[in-house]
Amino acid sequence: MSTADSPRAHHHGNLRAALIDAGIGMLEAGAPFSLRAVAREVGVSQTAPYRHFPDKQRLEAAMATRGFRDLQSRLEVVIGRQGGSRTPLADLALAYVRYAVGSxxxxxLMFGQPCGDDDERLSASAEVFGLIEQVVASGYPGADPHGLATAGWALAHGLASLHLDGKLLGTGDAGLDARVRGAFAALLAAGQSASSSS
Amino acid sequence: MSTADSPRAHHHGNLRAALIDAGIGMLEAGAPFSLRAVAREVGVSQTAPYRHFPDKQRLEAAMATRGFRDLQSRLEVVIGRQGGSRTPLADLALAYVRYAVGSxxxxxLMFGQPCGDDDERLSASAEVFGLIEQVVASGYPGADPHGLATAGWALAHGLASLHLDGKLLGTGDAGLDARVRGAFAALLAAGQSASSSS
DNA sequence: CACTAATGTATTCACTGTAAACTTTAGAGC
DNA sequence: GCTCTAAAGTTTACAGTGAATACATTAGTG
Known part of the structure; x- marks a missing residue:
């Protein structure tokens, strides 16, 4: 039955994916994350990962890529559901921030270093941006899609990042939803009042 | 003349500050940043830093604190200058992003990890937020100051962070200013058009 | 001028990323 | 079925790291 501890010593079968899984798991569990520790976890020698990744950064890049794809599918679910929402961008941002808080x-890791090192990673993050642009285009006709999508992404990412770093003082995970909606609402409201004074 | 290589071996005089300086310098220069390397740079034994910082994280926290103070003084300069600007928040965000691009x-480092570990660091970042709140309060009367300041900070930080990570595709350092102003403008404009449809 | 706390040093340890050389296995071609 | 080769994994080794411990030097206070 068990295929895991069968005696075929070499040829793990799917080491690459197993390393990514284990890496993400250990990272999220707060365990010390090192190439050796990941290899140990998977039950393989400490240099085996080098058959699949040229160095540690590339493993991290692969993990980040997976993160972007997960995030993307979360956002797609939200987009599929929002039938003519009054606040499509804030809805999307909410899902975005929730993903960040959940992982x-x-x-x-996804945002900690430049992603020029890995093409897959770069395209995965670009697809996320494309999703935001799509929501903007259909939800805010007449607006500059690129500019507004950039602003929306930056605002969501900024809120997520500041929250994770504990810089949104007095905001637990519970009050975060309100804070996200509040931030979007405040900025949009400021735009309204500005229109009357120009 | 030289006080640097005088024969007083022990008691550097101001090791703590020297370590912070050297650390920031090496980090910004792209040199390998390790406790030992910093100690070497300052010309002191590899365990000497432990007399002033309990561990590496605390040195980093002190460096981050210095960063926040620098950022704060930059923002203060901008605030002092903006006499009735039409876009006070965007002005501030521009200075903010420029600081990030410059260092x-x-x-x-300032935003890479939670700052719950260091009180000084936490208060330094809180003071930056206070500055933003102040601009909001005087520049956008009637708006929710806390919410709008949060949004402004998050948007600026998000733009800075995404740009540093190379995720704002097709935006060099040159086009960044326009991108920042564009992001604020797009969000405010979206608020205007929303007001006509509600 | 002696004593004590602050400051810096020497030595050591477990751990890390990674390079090099070796071994085992899977599967293609005869 | 047998051999040969490339892919996948192992062993060993090395330099660099954060940190703990024990020791040495100095600055100032009494």
């Missing part, structure tokens, strides 16, 4: 360590 | 490595 804080991976989220930090 | 990318330190900026990443």
């Amino acid at each position: 804080p360590a991976l989220y930090r | 990318p490595a330190l900026y990443r």
Whole structure:
């Protein structure tokens, strides 16, 4: 039955994916994350990962890529549901921030370093942006889609990042939803009052 | 003349500050940043830093604190200058993002990890937020100051962070200013058009 | 001028990322 | 079925790291 501890010593079968899984798991569990520890977890020698990743950064890049894809599918679910919402951007941001709070360590990895090192990673993050742009285009006709999508992404990411770093004082995970909606509402409201004075 | 290589071996005089300086310098120069390397740079034994910082994280926290104070003074200059600007928040955000671009490595350190570990660091970042709140209060009367300041900070930080990570595709340091102003403008404009449909 | 606390040093340990050389296995071609 | 080769994994080794411990030097106070 068990295929895990069968005696075929070499050829794990799917080491690459197993390393990514274990890496994310350990990171999120707060366990010390090192190449050796990941290899140990998977039950393989400490240099085996080098057959699949040229160095540690590339493993991290692969983990980050997976994170972006997860995030993307979460956002797609929200987009599928929002039938003519009054606040489509804030809805999306809410799901975005919730993902970050649910996987804080991976989220930090995703945004902790430039992603010029890995094409897959870059395209995965670009797809997330594309999703935001799509929501903007259909939800805010007449607006500059690129500019507004950039603003929306930055605002969501900023809120997520500041919250994870404990810089949104007095905001627990519970009050975060309100804070996100409040931030969008405040900025939009400021736009309204500005229109009357120009 | 030289006080640097005078024969007083022990008692550097101001090791703590020297370590912070050297640490920031090496970080920003892209040099490998380790406790030992910093100690070497300052010309002191590899365990000497432990007399002033309990561990590496605390040195980093002190460096981050210095970063926040620098950022604060930059923002204060901008605030002093903006006499009735039409876009006070965007002005502030511009200075904020410019600081991040000017000290990318330190900026990443400032926001890379929770700052619950260090009181000084926490209060330094809180003071930056206070500055933003002040601008909001005087520039946007009638708006929720806390909510709008949070939104402004998050938007600025998000833009800075995404840019540093290379996720704002097709935006060099040159086009960044326009991107920042564009993001604020787009969000405010979306607020205007929303007011006509509610 | 002696004594004590502050400051810096020397030594050591477990751990990390990674390079190099070796071994085992899976599967293609005869 | 047998061999040969490339892929996948192992062993060993090395330099660098954060940190703990024990020791040495100095600055100032009494």
